[in-house]
Amino acid sequence: MKKINFASDNYAGVHPEVMQAILAANEGPAVAYGGDAITEAAIHQFKQHLGADAEVFFVLNGTGANVSAICAMAHSYEAVICAEKAHIQVDECGAAEKIAGCKLLLVPATHGKITVEGIRTQLQRIGDQHHVQARVISISQSTEYGTVYTLDELRELAAFAKAHGLYLHMDGARLANAAASLQTDLKTIAEAAGVDVLSFGGTKNGMMMGEAVVFLNPLLAKSFLYIRKQNMQLVSKMRFISAQFQALLSNDLWLNNARHANAMAQHLAQALSEIKFIHITHPVEANAIFATMPTALIEKLQTRYHFHVWDEGLSEVRLMTSFDTCIEEIDAFVQDCVIG
Ligand SMILES: Cc1ncc(COP(=O)(O)O)c(C=O)c1O
Known part of the structure; x- marks a missing residue:
């Protein structure tokens, strides 16, 4: 897959x-x-x-x-x-x-x-x-x-x-x-x-x-x-x-792409912030989210999603959105976090 x-x-x-x-x-x-x-x-x-x-x-x-x-x-x-x-x-x-x-x-x-x-x-x-x-x-x-x-x-x-x-x-x-x-x-x-x-x-x-x-x-x-x-x-x-x-x-493509990526990051951050064992570590103001989560969850998520472990000691990951990130991908990720 x-x-x-x-x-x-x-x-x-x-x-x-x-x-x-x-x-x-x-x-x-x-x-x-x-x-x-x-x-x-x-x-x-x-x-x-x-x-x-x-x-x-x-x-x-x-x-x-x-x-x-x-x-x-x-x-x-x-x-x-x-x-x-x-x-x-x-x-x-x-x-x-x-x-x-x-x-x-x-x-x-x-x-x-x-x-x-x-x-x-x-x-x-x-x-x-x-x-x-x-x-x-x-x-x-x-x-x-x-x-x-x-x-x-x-x-x-x-x-x-x-x-x-x-x-x-x-x-x-x-x-x-x-x-x-x-x-x-x-x-x-x-x-x-x-x-x-x-x-x-x-x-x-x-x-x-x-x-x-x-x-x-x-x-x-x-x-x-x-x-x-x-x-x-x-x-x-x-x-x-x-x-x-x-x-x-042309036609504000640069801006629309960036707006979309940022909006997806906000959506993801909002959903993750409601999960009690996930903690967002930096303000989410553009298209990156940094969060700590249990190591076992990180390992499980990595079988389905590409993302970087930013700081192994802190169990902190970086999640990044882009112009082509879609809401369904975010919902699937959040759902997998909730299931744990
Ligand atoms: C802040 C920043 N500057 C510059 C770059 C450009 O790097 P590259 O040489 O990989 O295009 C990156 C890429 O990740 C970056 O995050």
Whole structure:
């Protein structure tokens, strides 16, 4: 029997409208490496969402987007301040350190979010030739724990970054889910956070593959054509990534997909919170749910469902919804939890 997916929005397939766009882009030859009309149109759509001055570059994957963004913001003697469990720290195999050569300075996070107080502790020995120089704050929106920075929280981080000459990078692998959660648009979030460089996710929100690195601080984009190539993120048949973004950014598909995933997460969280031996460990604000449950139940559920055991010691699991999660799958999961 095929297992039902609550493991990741990466397990989800490709949204039919995105697949259709890939097929439609497959009409004869087109200029390679982004010189084609589809890429131009997709970049234009990004500018409509994020401002006419935004500089947009398509890349292959989220790790490539994050690391390349860091390369554009920091020298190897500079450092990136991020949450102790940020994707760039725990799930990118040290790529930032290897490729950008930058040290990551870790800050404790509550429900995945870092604060000015935490960042301040890492802002040490500025101007001291013996010490790495903090240059970038990197935050994830939504966070690795499925929480979402409020606009006020973002504004506070932005003001701090500006006051201390730090750039702000946003890992927006799930920015669409954050926008849906905050009921606002992409530009409002980016402006609140004073984002210099954004990694914008497509893969988790219905695309087959592809992410965008968007510079809201155009000065930082100066060398990015070369950085992208050196980092092996320049796709020769780029039109097939651009076409996917075109589909995603048309007719609010990005928003509707994210809204759906978030709504499914709310539904699942609500049902699980009524089961007395299940405890939800982080606020559910986007499309991820973290919960503790008895180990025996986890083992039983894993025979029918894909999901990750997040912390074995705590018996904590991560359940993730996506654009194609359906209510019947959630009801079946909840029913299996109740039966135990
Ligand atoms: C917060 C976050 N950033 C970035 C990524 C992108 O990673 P990948 O390189 O697998 O596309 C992920 C994927 O899980 C993620 O969760």
